[in-house]
Structures are given as C-alpha cells and as structure tokens.
Amino acid sequence: MAGCFITFEGGEGAGKSTQIGRLKNRLIQLDQPVLVTREPGGSPYAEEIRAFILGGRAKHLGPFAEALLFAAARIDHLDTTIVPALESGTHVLCDRFADSTRAYQGSVGNIDTTLIDQLEKVTLRGVKPDLTFILDLPAEVGIARAGARQAGKGEGADRFEEEDITFHQSLRQAYLAIARAEPKRCVVIDADREPDAVETAIWAAVRDRLPQIAQDAMRPLDVA
Template identity: 55%
Template sequence: MAGKFITFEGGDGAGKSTQLRLLVARLAGEGIAAVVTREPGGTPTAETIRKVLLSGRVKSLGAEAEALLFAAARADHVDRLIRPALAAGEWVLCDRFFDSTRVYQGAIGGVDAGQLDALERVAVGRSRPDLTLMLDVPAEVGLSRVKARLEESGGVPDRFESDEIDLQQRRRQAFLDIAAANPGRCVIIDANRDEAAVAEDIWRAVESRLIKQAA
C-alpha cells in the first residue's frame, strides 16, 4: 500500500495527541506502520524553532514573523522527514500542519492569505495531506482540558494555550470554515465525547477514505 499522509487539526485541548496515538495502534493492528510527528517540530531544526515559538518570545514581533518561522520549521520537516517517508511508502501521522498556520496566524493573526499561499508553496510543495481529521470541541471544553492537563503535569500554558476564550472560539470557527471549504480532504470529528467514540469515528474516516480506496 502506498504511503498516506494524515494530519490532525483543531483547537487547544481537542485531543489530537491522544487520538493520534490511538490511530497508530489501530493501524498497527491492520499491519500498517506509521511515522508519528508533530508541528512545529519533527526534526532537530524544527524542534529548536518550536521552543522559540511556543515560549512566546516571537509574539511581540507579530503574526507575520510567527508565520515565517512556522514555514521555516515546516520546510525542514517536510524535506527531511515527511517527504522521504511518503516516498518510501510509509504512512505519516502529524499533529498539526499548515491548517494551524492558516487559523492561528491567518484567520486570527491577520496575515494575508496570499502570503500564506506563497509560504505554503515553498514549505510544502506537493506533499499535502491525503486526509485531515478536524477534531472539534467547544472552546471552553478545550481550555478546561488544557487546564486539567497542566495541573496534572505541573506545566505552564504555552504561547497559544494562554489566550483568552474569545480567541479560542474564533479559532474553532476558523478550523470549521477550512473543513467546510475542503470536504475532499477534511473530516470534522466531534471530539466532545469519550475517547473510544472519537477514535471509532476517526477509524471509520481513515478506513473509508484511505484503506478501502487503496484496496
């Protein structure tokens, strides 16, 4: 079976990381090994950029500067990890990709869509997701999950998790707008349910859109 590229998108606290792990296990049960990665990150260079971005040190420079750094990390990520894995016939599962930049720096940050298009062409080229799973939860639910996770781990909110509820609500709608505009690539998943129910909907989407079509 040819390599497939799946991205997980959604607001903070939507459960992307958890569902990604569950999908990896389900794929393994079907004899499909997957490369697991994230954005920003996935390569040593991109992980270094991740630390700078999530620390908030770039926030004062504005959304355009953030978009440029995300694109730089993404270009390295695609070139060194994603594209080679897909060329080798491997599946790649990524926690966030260019849709997050479209939402956080574009719809919310005000960076022009034309600028984002140009950055995307350079950083991504033809290495685009076969399927994007858009995990959707009410903003207040996502924030409560983030708070609970941080209390359990003793961590602190990152650059984006610390934003207020109104921004989180606008991001949620922006993700839904992207999904509505790209039905051939995106599937909206109601993530405001227990993990097993969400995982089952994800599996049905992967099975119908990628596995059965490739059989």
C-alpha cells in the same frame, strides 16, 4: 506504494495526541508501517524553532513573523522526516500541519489569505495531506482540558494556550471554515465525546476515505 499522509488539527485540548496514538495502534495491528510526528517540530532544527515559538519569544514580532518561523520549521520537517517516510511507504500521522498556520496566524492573526497561499506554495512544494481530521469542540471545553493536563504535568500554558477565550473561539471557527473549503480532504470530528467514540468516528473515516491502508479493516480490532 507511497505512504498516506494524515494530519490532525483542532484547538487546544481537542485530544489530538490521544487519537493519533490510537490510530497508530490500529495501523500497527494491521501490520502497516506508521510514523507519528508533530508541528511545530518533528525534526531537530524544527524542534528548536518550536521551543522558541511556544516559549513566547516570537510573540512580540507579530503573526507574520510567527508564520515565517512556522514555515521554516515545516520545510525542515518535510525534508528530514515527512517526505522520506512517505517515499518509503510509511504512513505519517502528524499532530498539526499547514492548516494550523492558516488558522492561527492567517485567520485569527489577520494575515491576508493570498499571502498565506503564497507561503504554503513555497513551503509545501506540492505536499498535502491525504486526509485531515479536524477535532472540533467548544473552546471553553478545550481550554479546561488543556488546563487540567498542564496541572497534571506541573506545566504552565504555552504561547497559544494562554490566549483569551475570544482567541480560541475564533480559532474554532477558522478550522471549521477550512473544513468547509476543502471537504474532500477534511473530516470534522465531534471531539466533545468520550475518547472511544471519537476513535470509532476517526477509524470509520479512514476506512471510507483511505481504504488502501485499512485493507484488513473487517478483522475485529481491540480498542486501545
């Protein structure tokens, strides 16, 4: 049986990494094979492109050039990491995927939807997530969280974190629009709560949408 492909989307500071780690732990407790990856990145060449984009070196080229770079990274990520894992029966949890390009460069960057559709068709070649979680919270809360995280690590803001609040508010609306357009794939999770509550909501959605990977879900699990 092929693995399930689950992606996590949302604005800065939404808690994607935390919740991916928690879902990974739950699946491991159920003896389910699982791989965690991220975008941009997830493969050697894609990680090089990640450093280039998030370092701000492509910003002056504009949203379309950034979208092309994300697509190039995504192709290598799919070929090298995601598809082989899924074909081997491993479930893949990915921190961002094609919806991020649609939201950041498409909606906020004003790239025509038809062009984004064509780019996805060439890049994804039929690979789509089985389930996408959109972690939703007010942009102001997310930026505050991201800033606290950066301060704790002694890091500065990346290419997108440093954008103004209007950018991040538009980004939130873009993600909600994606969820409305594809309700069978996307689940919006209120991320403006304690991590335990967010985790519980995510696991309930996994059990409902993908019962095949939560086959032992009735057995009590420890909350990470």
